[in-house]
Amino acid sequence: MKLLTVDTIAQAQDKLFGYAQHILPKTEKITIENAVGRILAEDAAAKENVPSFYRSTVDGYAVKATDTQGANDSIPTFLRVVEDVKIGYPAQSTIKSGECAYVPTGGMLPAGADAMVMVEYTEMFSDDEIAIYESTAAGKCVVTPGEDVKQGATVVKKGTVLKAEHIGALASAGVWEIDVYIPWRVSIISTGDELIAPYDTLSLGQVRDVNTWSLNAMAADCGFTVVRCIKVKDDEAVFRAQLESAKLDSDVVLTSGGSSQGKKDMTNDVMDSVCDQGTFTHGLSIKPGKPTILAFDMATATFMIGLPGHPVASLTVFQALLVNLWKAVTNQPQQKPLVAKMETNVAGAPGKTTFLLAKTYVSDSGEFIAKPVLAKSGLINSMVDTDGYIEIDMNKEGLKKGETVLIHRFGL
């Protein structure tokens, strides 16, 4: 007889992470044009110095700073204008003592010049001569090559989920092609003869299939590729055939619906025989979410996760195991949780990690408060208005009013 293992959430995460070394995500090259939401797989390095030349930060005149020594409102310095630099074009001249060149904001300083004087502190004196009413210093209003970003320096770190500012930063450093992770392919297979699709007519005694659709949405929201999302009959042979087929084209197979003891046994037995490494976790010491089964098939590099039937537990286990695993293998930084103070006392569950749904608000006194949302009978509607979940440690009796807590959000 096989010993059935109930793991803590940390133990299950460790086991998953160990097996995940065999299904590390592959990468592909794409351009920054369609990269929003993708995860960078390699540090992206600047192709060139930013700026690539001595750049003016003002509209004014490029000068040798020493030429302006002592200039002020009443005693101007006079310089000959030898060039009118155009933005986007190289400066042509070499500034010698007594000379200057007009340079617009963002334009290039000519060789020999080492500082700018803003146009406000100058006056045209003749066609090719200006009066300067300010002493400037070397480097004033000038950005040196590579001062913003040095060629070869990391512009965006691997593991970053790319947003507009990252794509802008890549563009600014001349990076067009990048390596990103190819999302895991996910199959979702639900069972449960009592479950009826939202588009079918409900007969007496039947309940709606929730998990197929919420898991499908969650997978899409995390950027995974859903290769199949199906509901099958409560039949061991059918279920086995689906798992055998799914392991060939999926990195992760999620099953849902087997929450009763009989179905849990069936899920466990079938996964155990379909996967060459068998099932390695037969329950989690968490609340809600105990009936979670984990298996791994080495030959096809496929995880199988039997999720609890409880709709809230199904999504929280998806987040705590699969999303966190994906973040770990794609080098994403830990999500920054929301930090809030508990509105009320809440009891934990001795020996179990409790996932407590919570919503947040700002109190009249300006404090950021976490209000527990109690998920009556696993109803998914309780999640509709929440901001995430709080983990109550298995060794803690519960949370106290006013205690600082971390709220983990759902999704990447």
Place this chain on the structure above:
Amino acid sequence: MKLLTVDTIAQAQDKLFGYAQHILPKTEKITIENAVGRILAEDAAAKENVPSFYRSTVDGYAVKATDTQGANDSIPTFLRVVEDVKIGYPAQSTIKSGECAYVPTGGMLPAGADAMVMVEYTEMFSDDEIAIYESTAAGKCVVTPGEDVKQGATVVKKGTVLKAEHIGALASAGVWEIDVYIPWRVSIISTGDELIAPYDTLSLGQVRDVNTWSLNAMAADCGFTVVRCIKVKDDEAVFRAQLESAKLDSDVVLTSGGSSQGKKDMTNDVMDSVCDQGTFTHGLSIKPGKPTILAFDMATATFMIGLPGHPVASLTVFQALLVNLWKAVTNQPQQKPLVAKMETNVAGAPGKTTFLLAKTYVSDSGEFIAKPVLAKSGLINSMVDTDGYIEIDMNKEGLKKGETVLIHRFGL
């Protein structure tokens, strides 16, 4: 001569919202299968009671509660088992006094039964008789029809950006088709002869085109449909032709690159003549971001927004004007900002609203701290590691160390 109007951010938002009444987004029907990230356009109502029948929350026996009065460990009550209810099927019998039926968790109670007794408090006595060792009360371990959600009640509110939990809630209430907003179609037109695409070779004096790509990414991240994303020459006739063409197939035309005075005038003049309502804002009293131009064409129902060339300002103005307008017209609730305490004093700009980039961290004493990120010379890299922006009111001198601030995130 036309008076040029510099608006506060609130004035510009009000004007935009006024004109937006003419381009309220259209809606379309989709199924919940591909709805993640879409915005619900109408309150979604439950198609049926949830549950739709008297449902057991335990494995046990459905009884008339009065039959169990006085039953306890030493004095059991004996009841005849008249049915073994299967999950997913209607109960067939009508329970009379002295009778009971087996009902699994989630199963339907037969007519006449009003309470459950958990299987743990029962014992098989003969083939069709059980002993009950507990008194139960009417309604115990039973969910009544509509107790979770009443038919017709709102399950998910309009304006919700749909995530997994919303889609699960819709499925649970038998909602398959929903009305969602059709995203605005956005054109991005950049100018600037000095700007060179990230895939082209950089010549001396040229700088990389950042805004085309960061705006394209931001638009995609907000769910907008980017109908064109092009860079055109600094030529008034070309620019005018592009705006004329873009207004025919876009709800919003964004232009970028015209930050110098000459280009700002050109952008203003062309938008003013291309749009039948002309330009109505010729600058914003914000820092950074002053050179922002707003125009509206009533005939084609198109907004035109001339964004500042400054890459950080370009994205913050996109967020403060366009994203907030989209949220308003799609009935989205206000974004919940992060609430943190300032790490240091920061000066504001008298008479201007300052948008200050900030990152957050949890201090050793458990406080949530906002650290200002100073965006030197508009460098977009300064945004890479930020969590959002703080608005410093134009009538405030600045922010004080320890002061509570709100950090607005970028995106929906």
